[in-house]
Amino acid sequence: MKKLTMIAVTAAVVLAGGLSFKVGQVSAATAMPAVGQTAPGFTLPSQTGAKISLSSFKGKWVVLYFYPKDMTTGCTIEAHNFQAAQAQFTAKNAVILGVSVDSAASHQQFCTKENLTFRLLSDTKQTVVNAYGSLGSNGMASRNTFLINPQGKIAQEWAGVSPATTVSTVLAAIPGGAAPAMLAPSQRTLEMSVKPPPPTGSTSPQ
Numbered sequence: 001m002k003k004l005t006m007i008a009v010t011a012a013v014v015l016a017g018g019l020s021f022k023v024g025q026v027s028a029a030t031a032m033p034a035v036g037q038t039a040p041g042f043t044l045p046s047q048t049g050a051k052i053s054l055s056s057f058k059g060k061w062v063v064l065y066f067y068p069k070d071m072t073t074g075c076t077i078e079a080h081n082f083q084a085a086q087a088q089f090t091a092k093n094a095v096i097l098g099v100s101v102d103s104a105a106s107h108q109q110f111c112t113k114e115n116l117t118f119r120l121l122s123d124t125k126q127t128v129v130n131a132y133g134s135l136g137s138n139g140m141a142s143r144n145t146f147l148i149n150p151q152g153k154i155a156q157e158w159a160g161v162s163p164a165t166t167v168s169t170v171l172a173a174i175p176g177g178a179a180p181a182m183l184a185p186s187q188r189t190l191e192m193s194v195k196p197p198p199p200t201g202s203t204s205p206q
Helices: 002-028 073-084 086-091 104-114 127-131 166-173 185-193
Strands: 043-045 051-053 061-066 094-100 119-122 145-148 154-158
Touching (some): 061 073, 073 094, 073 104, 086 094, 145 166, 154 166
Parallel strands (some): 061 094, 094 119
16 A cells, blocks of 8 residues: 555656656747837847847848758758848948857858858857747757847748748838938048040130
């Protein structure tokens, strides 16, 4: 009888432990930050090893996209599309930041192989991926994209995006376009000071 009682108690403890673990997992999960919320700040190394902070882009639109892994098919397609549209993002005063849990060395290899020139950030500790509710059950980043406005707030977000259509969707969501090109003061002075020579046989105005 005592043996049966001990088995029952042990089973109850194991069951309770299992339930509490599952509840803990759910409560520990981080939700994606809401639209209108201040974007969680961060500083991460890029493919060159340089530390990149979100705060340094105040006054610009920031396209922050999370992707699972360097040099995989879907991630390569998405990266190529961002690279091809980089001039259009620049014209809209926007910068592109890609984030995965791969190392900076892996990012460098990926950028070299695929001719990528925008910044890929390394979040090996998963802190930023988690802060943006984008940590997948496999330990890699989920394919989520955030548009952060020039005031540092989340303007729009897309979860589980398609690598083939992300770029066009995000680009269309950014208002405005390129501002008229302005000459530097030295260039304006130079243009004003250079006058065409007077016609042959005429005199310059006094």
